[in-house]
Amino acid sequence: MVAALEITGLTKVFGDLRAVDDVSFSVDAGQIYGFIGPNGAGKTTTMRVCATLQLPDSGDVRIEDYSVLDDPRKVRERLGFMPDAYGAYSSTTVFDYLDFFARAYKLKGKRRYSTLREVMEFTSLGPLRDKLTSSLSKGMKQRLCLAKTLLHDPAVMILDEPAAGLDPRARVELRELVRALAEMGKAILISSHILTELSEICDGVAVIEAGRIQARGPVNEIVKNLRPHSEIYLRCLENLQAVERRLSEFPRVRGVRREAEGITFDFEGDQPEQAELLANLVQEGLRPIEFASKATDLEDVFLKLTEGKVQ
Amino acid sequence: MDVVPDPGPLQSLVDDWWNPILVKEVRQSLRGKFFRVSFICTLAAVTVASFGVILEAGEAYERSGRDFFMAIFVCFGIAIMGLVPFAAFNSMGAEWDENTHDLLVISNLRPRQIVLGKVLSAMAQMVLFLATFTPYLVFSFLLRGMDLTLLTVIVTSAVALSVTASVVAVMLSTLSRVRFARVALLALLAGMLGLLLVGTFGLASEWIRFPAAMQGPDFVLAWSVFFVGQGILIAFCFGIAANMLSHSEENRSSGMRILNTCSIGIGIAFLWYMTNRIHDREFVSAMSMTLLVLALVPGIFFVTEPESLGRRVAPRVPRKLPLALLAAPYMPGGGRGVLLYGFHVVLIGLYFLFGQFIVPAPHSGFLGEGVGALIIAFLYGTVYLLLPSGLLSKYTKSVPMRITARALIPFLVLVFAFVPSIFGFFLGDERLMDLEHAGNPFLYIDDAWNADTIIFLEYWVMISVFFVLTVLLNIRRVFASIVEVVAAWRRRLDIEPAPGPRAEMTDALADA
Structure with a gap:
């Protein structure tokens, strides 16, 4: 099956700067794919090439098998792009703004009106119909731009920093909207600096730094590749020294270190083996009351993979 | 209440065929300050000028048609050959300034539709000015001294020049999105419009003083050269503007x-x-x-x-x-x-x-x-x-x-x-x-x-x-x-x- 969005060997050079260097990944229909990297890593350039706004120096991007180089019009019909710095016309109401883009996307007659109705309902913009776009809050502006992006029912959506500057409530609402869109079968490529947000909704991520992809794939797989061992925190009722000594004797246990009330160690085994270790600790009478595998999240992945290089 | 009620049969019949940019621009203009302020100022200026001419003429006001027309024409000319092209330049420039250009480019609108929409919206403003000035122009004819042919020729020429100037303004506006370059382009446009206004007013006053110059086949030929030349200029500027917006x-x-x-x-x-x-x-x-x-x-x-x-x-x-x-x-x-x-x-x-x-x-x-x-x-x-x-x-x-x-x-x-x-x-x-x-x-x-x-x-x-x-x-x-x-x-x-x-x-x- 053809991927909804497929980036192959994408390279974009500005003078001496290789803003994007041989980037490849793909996003399937119904998938939410996070695109993370420090500022200036090449995220926006990649997204702009995907949106046919910039030409690659080499490589290609295909949206539902249409190339941005050969069929930009077909690509635009299938793509919804929400740029990081999007514009809202001055002296324009919410309805006029959406109506204009609906016309621009060649929606006619009753279909245009029904689409406007659906999109405004989906994004909860109905009550703000006659408000000037300039008077909207940041969150509402983001909704407006998302509504505009949805007008032509694109199969692929590219959202560049949609959560930037939003308050926690607006972020949660946006996350729900994105999730609902993925459930509708849309392929979504989303970039954000708020990694906790992304990790909750993304099926996969691509980490980019200095124009190059550092890692890509499902979040848990990346985590697994990055850290083959898990970090475990253990607290027992028995004497800490005894626990420490006993733990060091177990196979696959490394780097035992004492913390305030417990012990942290690295364990080179999978989850069943973790369970086995816990059973052994109980059997040996160490009386564990807390045994927790510290989760490696997207933030750890990001920090581990990137060095904050600026090009 | 329905957020977006369905359109009536007449509305759906005509609504879809308008250029989207034209619809947006007209809505924006009617709500925007620039058009409202410039429209009211022009209207005030023309009213003051008309009273001034009538009062100046005193009892001979009945024969002051030419002076009255010239006073009206200066206001009309500034509106349609100055303000309208200037608004067209700004309207195109606003697409860069308001970060909406990218959204336009990735929509289904072709570059030529965007340029056409901008030009049509300038023309819509021009038509609005023309409609406002028409009673004054008719009045100048009724005062005597102004030949109907002369009046029509001058107004038609000004309208044609307004369209050309608007297309040139839109074209200039597409040439660069860098702010410094845009200021330079705006200065260039201002200079061109200044020359255009001075030239048009000079020519109009010559025609009014010597209406005989407008008779004969040579004038018809010159007028057709004027229109053919403008047509070619419009076509080139339109093409350049559309090209600048293309991928x-x-x-x-x-x-x-x-x-x-x-x-x-x-x-x-x-x-x-x-x-x-x-x-x-x-x-x-x-x-x-x-x-x-x-x-x-x-x-x-x-x-x-x-x-x-x-x-x-x-x-x-x-x-x-x-x-x-x-x-x-x-x-x-x-x-x-x-x-x-x-x-x-x-x-x-x-x-x-x-x-x-x-x-x-x-x-x-x-x-x-x-x-x-x-x-x-x-x-x-x-x-x-x-x-x-x-x-x-x-x-x-x-x-x-x-x-x-x-x-x-x-x-x-x-x-x-x-x-x-x-x-x-x-x-x-x-x-x-x-x-x-x-x-x-x-x-x-x-x-x-x-x-x-x-x-x-x-x-x-x-x-x-x-x-x-x-x-x-x-x-x-x-x-x-x-x-x-x-x-x-x-x-x-x-x-x-x-x-x-x-x-x-x-x-x-x-x-x-």
Whole structure:
């Protein structure tokens, strides 16, 4: 099956700067794919090439098998792009703004009106119909731009920093909207600096730094590749020294270190083996009351993979 | 209440056919400050001016139609030839300033629809001003002193100039999104509009004072030249603006090339008609030279394009070889630009030769006055156009080199004309200092035109040698450009099965 969005060997050079260097990944229909990297890593350039706004120096991007180089019009019909710095016309109401883009996307007659109705309902913009776009809050502006992006029912959506500057409530609402869109079968490529947000909704991520992809794939797989061992925190009722000594004797246990009330160690085994270790600790009478595998999240992945290089 | 109620039957009938940009711009204008304030100010100014003229005329107010009209026309002119184009410039510029340009580009709107929408919205404003001023204009006619024809001619000319100025303003606005450059473009526009207003007011007052100047066939001809010229200018500016909004991989060239040929064709048709009326060989030579300029100036852009067809154009080469070869001069690429220039020169040459036939031979023989001047202009023009572009043709793929090549062509004219004079200054050669050397085309064009100065043979030899070198320099790329078209044609035949005539026609139309 053809991927909804497929980036192959994408390279974009500005003078001496290789803003994007041989980037490849793909996003399937119904998938939410996070695109993370420090500022200036090449995220926006990649997204702009995907949106046919910039030409690659080499490589290609295909949206539902249409190339941005050969069929930009077909690509635009299938793509919804929400740029990081999007514009809202001055002296324009919410309805006029959406109506204009609906016309621009060649929606006619009753279909245009029904689409406007659906999109405004989906994004909860109905009550703000006659408000000037300039008077909207940041969150509402983001909704407006998302509504505009949805007008032509694109199969692929590219959202560049949609959560930037939003308050926690607006972020949660946006996350729900994105999730609902993925459930509708849309392929979504989303970039954000708020990694906790992304990790909750993304099926996969691509980490980019200095124009190059550092890692890509499902979040848990990346985590697994990055850290083959898990970090475990253990607290027992028995004497800490005894626990420490006993733990060091177990196979696959490394780097035992004492913390305030417990012990942290690295364990080179999978989850069943973790369970086995816990059973052994109980059997040996160490009386564990807390045994927790510290989760490696997207933030750890990001920090581990990137060095904050600026090009 | 329904957030978006369905449209009524009449609304859905007419609503969909408006240009989306026009709808948006009109809605924005009606809510925006600029239009409201400028509209009210203009209305106030015209009312004050009308009262002023009436009060000034005193009891003779009944005969003050001309003064009244002029006062109204100044306000009207500033509104439609000043404010409207200025608003059109700002409206296009706002797309960059408000970050909405990207959203427009990725919508289904074609660049030409965007430009058309901007121009139509300027026209909508102009119509609104016209409607507001109409009662005042009618009143100026009722006061006597103003002929209805005179009034119509002046107002129609102003309206036409307003449309042209708006298209030029939109075009200028698309040239750069850099703020500093935009300020410079705005200053350029302001200067142009200032000159336009002064010129129009001057001409209108002349016509009002001497209405007899507007009678007779010559005026009709001049007026038609005025409209044809504006039509060509509008077409070029429109094309440039649409090109500036297009994706850089799109075929930005073919439309402009067709437009260039059309403008030369229209020019020839019009001049043919004029030649039959005027019967003057000097006129034929002068007009041929004007047409040559029309081939040379757009030619600067065509001959400096990157040589390759581009991956979006190559698959659209016509499937039949003769058609592909005929279409070659209209496909992008510097070498094919040279072909197009050659084709235009042939067209101009044909007009010139046939012009010699239909005008009775004067004492000077078969070829009349200005022939030498035309040949010299052609030789110099070709050398200046094709020498730098031929030398830089391998590098025009890079944007800075392309801009350099384009700038070099007019720059070389100045360099060749003035650098020898500087040497002349140091060498103490007065002829060189006085720009009397082969690098100065204007001197020899002028000499040849007046036919009273002998042009030395060595100059003819020098410029001819340069011309031959230029042709030799460009032959290879012209040949390569044709070979590329043939290769693209062959590739297309290999990839796609032979289509029916309908598909061929659809393709050709899409290319145009």
